[in-house]
Amino acid sequence: MNFKLLALILLTVVYAYKLFTLFLERRSFSNPIPANVSDIYDRETYAKWRAYSAEKSFWQFVSAVASYVLTFVLLLTDAFSRFAGLFGGNIYLSSCAVTLLSLVADTVLSCVFAYVDDMIVEQKYGFNNTKGKTFVADQIKGFVIGLLLNIGLTMLLLGLHKWLGDYMVIAFAVALFVIILFISFLFPFLTKIFNKFTPLEDGELRQKLTALLEKNGYKVRAIQVMDASRRSNKSNAYFTGFGKTKTIVLYDTLVASSTPDEICAVFAHEMGHGLNKDTLKNQVFSFVNIALMALCAYLTVKYDALFKPFGFDGVNYGMALILVGEIEMALLSPLLGLFTSWRSRKAEYRADEQAVKEGYGDELVSALKTLARKNFAHLAPSPLIVKLEYSHPTLSQRIDAIEKAKAKTRTEGV
Protein backbone atom coordinates (compact mmCIF):
# COMPACT_ATOMS: atom_id res chain seq x y z
CA MET A 1 0.00 0.00 0.00
CA ASN A 2 1.35 3.38 -0.98
CA PHE A 3 1.25 5.29 2.28
CA LYS A 4 1.17 8.67 0.58
CA LEU A 5 -1.98 7.72 -1.31
CA LEU A 6 -3.54 6.45 1.92
CA ALA A 7 -2.61 9.69 3.71
CA LEU A 8 -4.19 11.77 0.95
CA ILE A 9 -7.37 9.68 1.04
CA LEU A 10 -7.61 9.99 4.83
CA LEU A 11 -7.00 13.74 4.60
CA THR A 12 -9.90 13.91 2.15
CA VAL A 13 -12.09 11.99 4.61
CA VAL A 14 -11.18 14.43 7.40
CA TYR A 15 -12.17 17.44 5.30
CA ALA A 16 -15.25 15.79 3.82
CA TYR A 17 -16.49 15.32 7.39
CA LYS A 18 -15.68 18.96 8.20
CA LEU A 19 -17.63 20.16 5.15
CA PHE A 20 -20.52 17.87 6.08
CA THR A 21 -20.79 19.46 9.54
CA LEU A 22 -20.61 22.94 7.97
CA PHE A 23 -23.40 21.94 5.61
CA LEU A 24 -25.56 20.66 8.49
CA GLU A 25 -24.99 23.88 10.34
CA ARG A 26 -25.88 25.98 7.33
CA ARG A 27 -29.11 24.05 6.85
CA SER A 28 -30.07 24.69 10.49
CA PHE A 29 -30.21 28.47 9.98
CA SER A 30 -33.80 28.09 8.83
CA ASN A 31 -34.88 25.84 11.76
CA PRO A 32 -37.92 27.11 13.70
CA ILE A 33 -37.00 28.98 16.89
CA PRO A 34 -38.11 27.32 20.17
CA ALA A 35 -40.86 29.23 21.99
CA ASN A 36 -38.87 29.91 25.18
CA VAL A 37 -36.25 31.90 23.24
CA SER A 38 -38.52 33.58 20.71
CA ASP A 39 -38.04 36.92 22.48
CA ILE A 40 -34.28 37.07 21.84
CA TYR A 41 -34.41 38.69 18.43
CA ASP A 42 -37.08 40.89 16.90
CA ARG A 43 -38.00 40.22 13.27
CA GLU A 44 -35.44 42.66 11.89
CA THR A 45 -32.58 41.42 14.10
CA TYR A 46 -33.43 37.83 13.24
CA ALA A 47 -33.17 38.62 9.52
CA LYS A 48 -29.83 40.26 10.24
CA TRP A 49 -28.72 37.21 12.26
CA ARG A 50 -29.53 34.91 9.35
CA ALA A 51 -27.63 37.03 6.87
CA TYR A 52 -24.67 37.24 9.30
CA SER A 53 -24.63 33.49 9.92
CA ALA A 54 -24.92 32.64 6.23
CA GLU A 55 -22.02 34.91 5.44
CA LYS A 56 -19.85 33.51 8.22
CA SER A 57 -20.65 29.97 7.22
CA PHE A 58 -19.80 30.73 3.58
CA TRP A 59 -16.32 31.90 4.63
CA GLN A 60 -15.84 28.91 6.93
CA PHE A 61 -16.60 26.72 3.94
CA VAL A 62 -14.11 28.59 1.72
CA SER A 63 -11.52 28.47 4.49
CA ALA A 64 -11.92 24.69 4.95
CA VAL A 65 -11.60 24.08 1.20
CA ALA A 66 -8.53 26.34 0.98
CA SER A 67 -6.92 24.60 3.93
CA TYR A 68 -7.66 21.19 2.39
CA VAL A 69 -6.22 22.15 -1.01
CA LEU A 70 -3.10 23.67 0.55
CA THR A 71 -2.39 20.64 2.78
CA PHE A 72 -3.14 18.25 -0.07
CA VAL A 73 -0.78 20.04 -2.47
CA LEU A 74 2.00 20.33 0.13
CA LEU A 75 1.80 16.58 0.80
CA LEU A 76 1.38 15.58 -2.84
CA THR A 77 4.36 17.60 -4.09
CA ASP A 78 6.72 16.53 -1.26
CA ALA A 79 7.06 20.22 -0.42
CA PHE A 80 8.03 19.43 3.19
CA SER A 81 10.97 17.17 2.30
CA ARG A 82 12.12 19.55 -0.45
CA PHE A 83 12.17 22.44 2.00
CA ALA A 84 13.84 20.33 4.71
CA GLY A 85 16.48 19.30 2.11
CA LEU A 86 17.69 22.91 2.00
CA PHE A 87 18.99 22.45 5.56
CA GLY A 88 21.20 19.42 4.83
CA GLY A 89 21.11 16.14 6.69
CA ASN A 90 20.86 17.55 10.23
CA ILE A 91 17.75 15.94 11.75
CA TYR A 92 17.20 18.80 14.24
CA LEU A 93 17.32 21.47 11.53
CA SER A 94 15.30 19.52 8.97
CA SER A 95 12.59 18.64 11.54
CA CYS A 96 12.32 22.29 12.58
CA ALA A 97 12.23 23.33 8.91
CA VAL A 98 9.17 21.12 8.28
CA THR A 99 7.42 22.50 11.37
CA LEU A 100 8.25 26.04 10.24
CA LEU A 101 6.92 25.53 6.70
CA SER A 102 3.72 23.96 8.02
CA LEU A 103 3.20 26.78 10.51
CA VAL A 104 3.88 29.50 7.91
CA ALA A 105 1.41 27.89 5.48
CA ASP A 106 -1.23 27.67 8.25
CA THR A 107 -0.56 31.22 9.38
CA VAL A 108 -0.88 32.71 5.90
CA LEU A 109 -4.28 31.05 5.45
CA SER A 110 -5.49 31.81 8.95
CA CYS A 111 -4.43 35.48 8.62
CA VAL A 112 -6.36 35.85 5.38
CA PHE A 113 -9.50 34.27 6.83
CA ALA A 114 -9.18 36.04 10.19
CA TYR A 115 -8.99 39.28 8.23
CA VAL A 116 -12.13 38.42 6.26
CA ASP A 117 -13.94 37.28 9.41
CA ASP A 118 -12.97 40.12 11.78
CA MET A 119 -12.39 43.08 9.53
CA ILE A 120 -15.02 42.43 6.88
CA VAL A 121 -17.90 40.19 8.11
CA GLU A 122 -17.91 41.13 11.84
CA GLN A 123 -17.28 44.74 10.85
CA LYS A 124 -20.25 44.75 8.50
CA TYR A 125 -22.59 43.59 11.29
CA GLY A 126 -21.17 45.98 13.87
CA PHE A 127 -19.33 43.47 16.12
CA ASN A 128 -15.79 44.29 15.25
CA ASN A 129 -13.93 46.95 17.21
CA THR A 130 -10.46 45.71 16.26
CA LYS A 131 -8.35 48.42 14.71
CA GLY A 132 -6.00 47.48 11.87
CA LYS A 133 -3.00 47.94 14.17
CA THR A 134 -4.40 45.61 16.87
CA PHE A 135 -5.21 43.02 14.21
CA VAL A 136 -1.66 42.99 12.83
CA ALA A 137 -0.17 42.94 16.34
CA ASP A 138 -2.47 40.02 17.31
CA GLN A 139 -1.43 37.99 14.26
CA ILE A 140 2.28 38.57 14.91
CA LYS A 141 1.98 37.70 18.61
CA GLY A 142 -0.04 34.60 17.71
CA PHE A 143 2.57 33.50 15.18
CA VAL A 144 5.45 33.91 17.65
CA ILE A 145 3.60 31.94 20.36
CA GLY A 146 2.68 29.24 17.80
CA LEU A 147 6.26 29.06 16.56
CA LEU A 148 7.69 28.63 20.06
CA LEU A 149 5.12 25.94 20.90
CA ASN A 150 5.46 23.98 17.66
CA ILE A 151 9.26 24.06 17.51
CA GLY A 152 9.29 23.10 21.20
CA LEU A 153 6.96 20.18 20.52
CA THR A 154 9.04 18.98 17.56
CA MET A 155 12.23 19.10 19.60
CA LEU A 156 10.53 17.35 22.49
CA LEU A 157 9.34 14.48 20.29
CA LEU A 158 12.75 14.17 18.67
CA GLY A 159 14.66 14.36 21.94
CA LEU A 160 12.48 11.84 23.78
CA HIS A 161 12.52 9.38 20.88
CA LYS A 162 16.32 9.53 20.55
CA TRP A 163 16.82 9.33 24.27
CA LEU A 164 14.22 6.79 25.41
CA GLY A 165 13.30 4.80 22.27
CA ASP A 166 10.07 2.87 22.85
CA TYR A 167 9.60 4.32 26.34
CA MET A 168 9.10 7.73 24.76
CA VAL A 169 5.36 7.12 24.49
CA ILE A 170 4.88 7.46 28.25
CA ALA A 171 7.38 10.30 28.62
CA PHE A 172 5.81 12.19 25.69
CA ALA A 173 2.30 11.86 27.17
CA VAL A 174 3.47 13.07 30.57
CA ALA A 175 5.47 15.93 29.04
CA LEU A 176 2.49 17.07 26.95
CA PHE A 177 0.27 16.97 30.02
CA VAL A 178 2.74 19.05 32.00
CA ILE A 179 2.99 21.54 29.12
CA ILE A 180 -0.79 21.89 28.97
CA LEU A 181 -1.00 22.40 32.73
CA PHE A 182 1.79 24.93 32.44
CA ILE A 183 -0.03 26.81 29.66
CA SER A 184 -3.24 26.91 31.70
CA PHE A 185 -1.13 28.24 34.55
CA LEU A 186 0.35 30.82 32.17
CA PHE A 187 -3.08 31.70 30.74
CA PRO A 188 -3.61 34.79 32.91
CA PHE A 189 -0.19 36.08 31.83
CA LEU A 190 -0.78 35.21 28.17
CA THR A 191 -4.04 37.17 28.12
CA LYS A 192 -2.07 40.19 29.34
CA ILE A 193 -0.17 40.10 26.03
CA PHE A 194 -3.46 40.66 24.24
CA ASN A 195 -5.55 42.74 26.65
CA LYS A 196 -5.49 45.33 29.40
CA PHE A 197 -7.00 44.65 32.83
CA THR A 198 -8.23 47.22 35.33
CA PRO A 199 -9.59 46.52 38.84
CA LEU A 200 -13.39 46.75 39.16
CA GLU A 201 -14.35 49.90 41.04
CA ASP A 202 -15.96 49.65 44.45
CA GLY A 203 -19.72 49.42 44.49
CA GLU A 204 -22.72 47.10 44.52
CA LEU A 205 -21.27 44.66 41.96
CA ARG A 206 -17.96 44.24 43.76
CA GLN A 207 -19.65 43.72 47.12
CA LYS A 208 -22.20 41.24 45.82
CA LEU A 209 -19.65 39.18 43.89
CA THR A 210 -17.27 39.04 46.83
CA ALA A 211 -20.09 38.06 49.22
CA LEU A 212 -21.31 35.30 46.87
CA LEU A 213 -17.88 33.73 46.53
CA GLU A 214 -16.88 34.07 50.16
CA LYS A 215 -20.15 32.48 51.27
CA ASN A 216 -19.07 29.38 49.34
CA GLY A 217 -15.58 29.27 50.78
CA TYR A 218 -13.70 31.06 48.01
CA LYS A 219 -11.20 33.84 48.41
CA VAL A 220 -11.38 36.62 45.88
CA ARG A 221 -7.88 37.74 44.94
CA ALA A 222 -9.01 40.39 42.50
CA ILE A 223 -11.92 41.39 40.30
CA GLN A 224 -10.69 42.69 36.99
CA VAL A 225 -12.35 44.21 33.99
CA MET A 226 -10.83 43.24 30.64
CA ASP A 227 -10.94 45.64 27.71
CA ALA A 228 -12.65 43.13 25.39
CA SER A 229 -14.48 45.99 23.68
CA ARG A 230 -11.17 46.84 22.03
CA ARG A 231 -11.76 43.90 19.68
CA SER A 232 -15.43 43.02 19.74
CA ASN A 233 -18.81 43.86 21.26
CA LYS A 234 -19.22 40.22 22.29
CA SER A 235 -19.49 39.47 25.97
CA ASN A 236 -18.14 36.98 28.52
CA ALA A 237 -16.65 36.38 31.99
CA TYR A 238 -14.44 33.80 33.67
CA PHE A 239 -12.46 32.74 36.73
CA THR A 240 -8.74 32.14 36.92
CA GLY A 241 -6.53 30.77 39.68
CA PHE A 242 -5.97 27.41 41.29
CA GLY A 243 -7.68 26.09 44.39
CA LYS A 244 -10.04 28.31 46.30
CA THR A 245 -8.33 31.63 45.55
CA LYS A 246 -9.81 33.12 42.41
CA THR A 247 -9.38 36.10 40.19
CA ILE A 248 -12.60 37.13 38.51
CA VAL A 249 -12.35 38.51 34.99
CA LEU A 250 -15.31 40.39 33.52
CA TYR A 251 -15.44 41.65 29.96
CA ASP A 252 -16.09 45.39 29.98
CA THR A 253 -18.88 44.61 27.50
CA LEU A 254 -20.59 42.42 30.12
CA VAL A 255 -20.31 45.04 32.86
CA ALA A 256 -21.82 47.62 30.53
CA SER A 257 -24.79 45.48 29.47
CA SER A 258 -25.83 43.51 32.60
CA THR A 259 -27.18 44.26 36.06
CA PRO A 260 -25.07 43.36 39.14
CA ASP A 261 -27.50 40.48 39.89
CA GLU A 262 -27.14 39.08 36.37
CA ILE A 263 -23.36 39.14 36.69
CA CYS A 264 -23.66 37.42 40.08
CA ALA A 265 -25.84 34.78 38.40
CA VAL A 266 -23.10 34.18 35.82
CA PHE A 267 -20.59 33.77 38.65
CA ALA A 268 -22.84 31.50 40.65
CA HIS A 269 -22.71 29.32 37.53
CA GLU A 270 -18.90 29.59 37.31
CA MET A 271 -18.70 28.76 40.99
CA GLY A 272 -20.83 25.69 40.28
CA HIS A 273 -18.07 24.48 37.98
CA GLY A 274 -15.59 25.04 40.79
CA LEU A 275 -17.66 23.23 43.41
CA ASN A 276 -18.29 20.31 41.03
CA LYS A 277 -14.54 20.13 40.33
CA ASP A 278 -15.21 20.36 36.59
CA THR A 279 -11.80 21.81 35.72
CA LEU A 280 -10.08 18.97 37.51
CA LYS A 281 -12.27 16.37 35.78
CA ASN A 282 -11.54 18.03 32.42
CA GLN A 283 -7.85 17.79 33.11
CA VAL A 284 -8.13 14.08 33.88
CA PHE A 285 -10.04 13.47 30.66
CA SER A 286 -7.70 15.67 28.64
CA PHE A 287 -5.00 13.25 29.72
CA VAL A 288 -6.85 10.50 27.82
CA ASN A 289 -6.72 12.67 24.67
CA ILE A 290 -3.07 13.39 25.25
CA ALA A 291 -2.21 9.73 25.81
CA LEU A 292 -3.90 8.91 22.49
CA MET A 293 -1.92 11.61 20.76
CA ALA A 294 1.32 10.35 22.30
CA LEU A 295 0.46 6.84 21.14
CA CYS A 296 -0.17 8.10 17.59
CA ALA A 297 3.12 10.01 17.64
CA TYR A 298 4.97 6.93 18.92
CA LEU A 299 3.47 4.63 16.28
CA THR A 300 4.30 7.20 13.59
CA VAL A 301 7.98 7.73 14.46
CA LYS A 302 8.44 3.98 14.98
CA TYR A 303 8.06 3.29 11.26
CA ASP A 304 10.42 5.27 9.08
CA ALA A 305 8.78 3.63 6.03
CA LEU A 306 5.89 6.09 6.59
CA PHE A 307 8.18 9.00 5.71
CA LYS A 308 9.81 7.69 2.54
CA PRO A 309 6.76 8.20 0.26
CA PHE A 310 6.92 11.92 1.20
CA GLY A 311 10.53 12.23 0.00
CA PHE A 312 12.33 11.85 3.36
CA ASP A 313 15.26 9.44 3.93
CA GLY A 314 13.93 8.46 7.36
CA VAL A 315 11.88 9.79 10.26
CA ASN A 316 11.32 13.54 10.25
CA TYR A 317 9.81 14.74 13.52
CA GLY A 318 8.18 17.83 12.05
CA MET A 319 6.49 15.63 9.46
CA ALA A 320 5.45 13.17 12.18
CA LEU A 321 3.57 15.95 13.98
CA ILE A 322 1.83 16.92 10.73
CA LEU A 323 0.68 13.32 10.16
CA VAL A 324 -0.49 13.04 13.76
CA GLY A 325 -2.27 16.41 13.82
CA GLU A 326 -3.74 16.65 10.32
CA ILE A 327 -4.67 13.02 9.82
CA GLU A 328 -4.51 10.65 12.79
CA MET A 329 -5.94 12.85 15.55
CA ALA A 330 -8.21 14.61 13.03
CA LEU A 331 -9.81 11.24 12.25
CA LEU A 332 -10.28 10.45 15.93
CA SER A 333 -11.54 13.90 16.85
CA PRO A 334 -15.25 13.45 15.98
CA LEU A 335 -15.39 10.46 18.34
CA LEU A 336 -13.49 12.24 21.07
CA GLY A 337 -15.62 15.34 20.48
CA LEU A 338 -18.82 13.36 20.90
CA PHE A 339 -17.71 12.22 24.32
CA THR A 340 -16.07 15.42 25.60
CA SER A 341 -18.90 17.66 24.46
CA TRP A 342 -21.47 15.35 26.11
CA ARG A 343 -19.55 15.54 29.40
CA SER A 344 -19.19 19.27 29.07
CA ARG A 345 -22.90 19.85 28.43
CA LYS A 346 -23.75 17.79 31.51
CA ALA A 347 -21.38 19.92 33.58
CA GLU A 348 -23.04 23.09 32.24
CA TYR A 349 -26.47 21.90 33.42
CA ARG A 350 -25.05 21.17 36.86
CA ALA A 351 -23.39 24.58 37.06
CA ASP A 352 -26.70 26.23 36.12
CA GLU A 353 -28.35 24.31 38.97
CA GLN A 354 -25.85 25.87 41.37
CA ALA A 355 -26.94 29.35 40.25
CA VAL A 356 -30.57 28.33 40.87
CA LYS A 357 -29.63 27.08 44.36
CA GLU A 358 -28.07 30.47 45.10
CA GLY A 359 -31.41 32.04 44.21
CA TYR A 360 -30.25 33.47 40.89
CA GLY A 361 -32.42 31.35 38.55
CA ASP A 362 -34.34 34.24 37.01
CA GLU A 363 -31.25 36.44 36.77
CA LEU A 364 -29.34 33.60 35.10
CA VAL A 365 -32.06 33.26 32.47
CA SER A 366 -32.02 36.98 31.78
CA ALA A 367 -28.19 37.04 31.79
CA LEU A 368 -28.05 34.13 29.33
CA LYS A 369 -30.59 35.84 27.13
CA THR A 370 -28.56 39.05 27.14
CA LEU A 371 -25.39 37.11 26.35
CA ALA A 372 -27.12 35.26 23.51
CA ARG A 373 -28.42 38.52 22.09
CA LYS A 374 -25.04 40.23 22.39
CA ASN A 375 -23.13 37.26 20.95
CA PHE A 376 -25.67 36.76 18.18
CA ALA A 377 -26.15 33.15 19.24
CA HIS A 378 -27.69 30.43 17.09
CA LEU A 379 -31.03 29.61 18.79
CA ALA A 380 -31.95 26.45 16.88
CA PRO A 381 -28.78 24.60 15.89
CA SER A 382 -28.82 21.14 14.33
CA PRO A 383 -29.33 18.58 17.15
CA LEU A 384 -26.63 16.37 15.62
CA ILE A 385 -24.08 19.20 15.63
CA VAL A 386 -25.01 19.98 19.25
CA LYS A 387 -24.28 16.34 20.13
CA LEU A 388 -21.01 16.28 18.20
CA GLU A 389 -19.53 19.66 18.96
CA TYR A 390 -21.37 21.85 21.45
CA SER A 391 -19.67 22.32 24.79
CA HIS A 392 -22.82 24.08 26.06
CA PRO A 393 -26.47 23.04 25.70
CA THR A 394 -28.51 25.39 23.53
CA LEU A 395 -30.05 28.43 25.21
CA SER A 396 -33.51 26.88 24.93
CA GLN A 397 -32.36 23.63 26.58
CA ARG A 398 -30.67 25.55 29.38
CA ILE A 399 -33.72 27.69 30.09
CA ASP A 400 -35.89 24.55 30.20
CA ALA A 401 -33.51 22.92 32.66
CA ILE A 402 -33.27 26.07 34.81
CA GLU A 403 -37.08 26.29 35.00
CA LYS A 404 -37.20 22.63 36.09
CA ALA A 405 -34.48 23.19 38.68
CA LYS A 406 -36.38 26.24 39.99
CA ALA A 407 -39.55 24.19 40.36
CA LYS A 408 -37.60 21.47 42.17
CA THR A 409 -35.97 23.93 44.59
CA ARG A 410 -39.41 25.40 45.33
CA THR A 411 -40.94 22.02 46.16
CA GLU A 412 -37.89 21.05 48.24
CA GLY A 413 -38.22 24.35 50.08
CA VAL A 414 -41.81 23.68 51.07
Ligand SMILES: [Zn+2]
Ligand atom coordinates in the same frame (compact mmCIF):
# COMPACT_ATOMS: atom_id res chain seq x y z
ZN1 LIG B 1 -20.21 26.94 32.28
